[in-house]
Amino acid sequence: MRRGPVSPAAVIxxxxxxxxxxxxxxxxxxxxxQTIYGASNFVERYLxxxxxxxxxxxxxxxxxxxxxxxxxAMGLPENVSTAMFRSGVVEAGPEDVRIVSDVANPDGTxxxxxxxxxxxxxxxxxxxxxxxxPLYGVLNRWEFSxxxxxxxxxxxxxxxxxxxxxxxxxxxATKTGDELAAFTQTAPYLAIAPAVYEFGYTSTLLEAVPTxxxxxxxxxxxxxxxxxxxxTFVERVQVKLDDYLAQCATQQVLQPAGCPFGIEIDDRVxxxxxxxxxxxxxxxLAPGETAFEMPPTEGVAHISVELxxxxxxxxxxxxxxxxxxxxxxxxIRPDGSIAIQLK
Numbered sequence: 001m002r003r004g005p006v007s008p009a010a011v012i013x014x015x016x017x018x019x020x021x022x023x024x025x026x027x028x029x030x031x032x033x034q035t036i037y038g039a040s041n042f043v044e045r046y047l048x049x050x051x052x053x054x055x056x057x058x059x060x061x062x063x064x065x066x067x068x069x070x071x072x073a074m075g076l077p078e079n080v081s082t083a084m085f086r087s088g089v090v091e092a093g094p095e096d097v098r099i100v101s102d103v104a105n106p107d108g109t110x111x112x113x114x115x116x117x118x119x120x121x122x123x124x125x126x127x128x129x130x131x132x133x134p135l136y137g138v139l140n141r142w143e144f145s146x147x148x149x150x151x152x153x154x155x156x157x158x159x160x161x162x163x164x165x166x167x168x169x170x171x172x173a174t175k176t177g178d179e180l181a182a183f184t185q186t187a188p189y190l191a192i193a194p195a196v197y198e199f200g201y202t203s204t205l206l207e208a209v210p211t212x213x214x215x216x217x218x219x220x221x222x223x224x225x226x227x228x229x230x231x232t233f234v235e236r237v238q239v240k241l242d243d244y245l246a247q248c249a250t251q252q253v254l255q256p257a258g259c260p261f262g263i264e265i266d267d268r269v270x271x272x273x274x275x276x277x278x279x280x281x282x283x284x285l286a287p288g289e290t291a292f293e294m295p296p297t298e299g300v301a302h303i304s305v306e307l308x309x310x311x312x313x314x315x316x317x318x319x320x321x322x323x324x325x326x327x328x329x330x331x332i333r334p335d336g337s338i339a340i341q342l343k
Contacts (some may be wrong), residue, residue, distance in 0.1 A: 039110035051093035056317035063144030089165035092196040148217035150193040249275040261324040271306035291329040
């Protein structure tokens with residue numbers, strides 16, 4: 001059965017339907033590019049990734065990573081640490097995120113202003129983003145024009161280690177030679193921003209008071225982690241000092257070798273001198289230039305010895321307390337033991 005020619009009305013109908021479908025597709029595409037694939041949503045997803053502690057997603061967001069030229073311009077080495085790009089490091093991320101404005105600039109970039117709560121503060125930050133090659137050739141993609149990464153210069157005083165969140169880092173990680181021996185170390189770290197970080201340190205021997213710091217995007221901060229001896233550290237040094245003085249007291253001579261106490265006597269010694277400790281110097285430790293220092297501190301030793309006077313030949317017993325001073329320095333060896341140097 002032969003079909004007759006298609007009527008002009010049918011052709012017009014099909015063309016109209018096709019145009020409607022194309023129009024609907026373009027409208028849907030435009031809606032997607034304004035919402036899910038829009039500049040505002042790009043910024044919002046980055047902030048929400050930090051809030052969700054999805055640091056892998058935040059750090060790989062287009063425009064976040066810094067290249068060698070950008071690092072050089074910031075005065076940073078190419079091997080600057082990115083160790084803080086881990087989950088469990090951020091103390092608090094941006095909450096209650098809200099896009100305040102999205103301004104399209106003549107050059108195709110967008111200036112997106114976001115409001116959010118960081119810890120107890122309400123903050124507004126403007127992020128400049130620019131378009132990159134679209135997804136499937138039609139869906140918008142964006143990157144930060146300026147990386148939102150911040151730099152934190154950590155000064156770890158009296159201990160190269162510090163903690164940030166659940167992570168323990170060593171400020172000597174990228175250093176060599178004489179730098180490794182410094183009692184106080186400083187190192188830069190790249191950090192995701194905006195966020196709140198808590199820096200500190202706690203171990204059996206050393207402890208630093210935690211410091212909380214909120215960081216804004218594309219900024220630079222300095223934080224100090226001041227590790228000081230714990231009571232356990234002081235107690236262990238005290239035990240070592242007491243043992244040393246006890247060993248000194250076992251020497252039955254007037255001047256125990258290598259010891260801080262002794263006595264000079266002109267009369268004739270007729271019995272082995274007996275030393276006993278009356279008061280051991282109490283250990284206190286404070287940071288010095290290269291180690292923890294105990295200042296000259298007084299102790300008292302007692303001597304008991306039988307003597308014969310060279311003047312009249314009489315025998316007598318000398319019982320005398322002998323004050324003395326002890327100073328020392330203490331440091332922690334790589335294996336965690338304590339090294340003590342008497343002064």
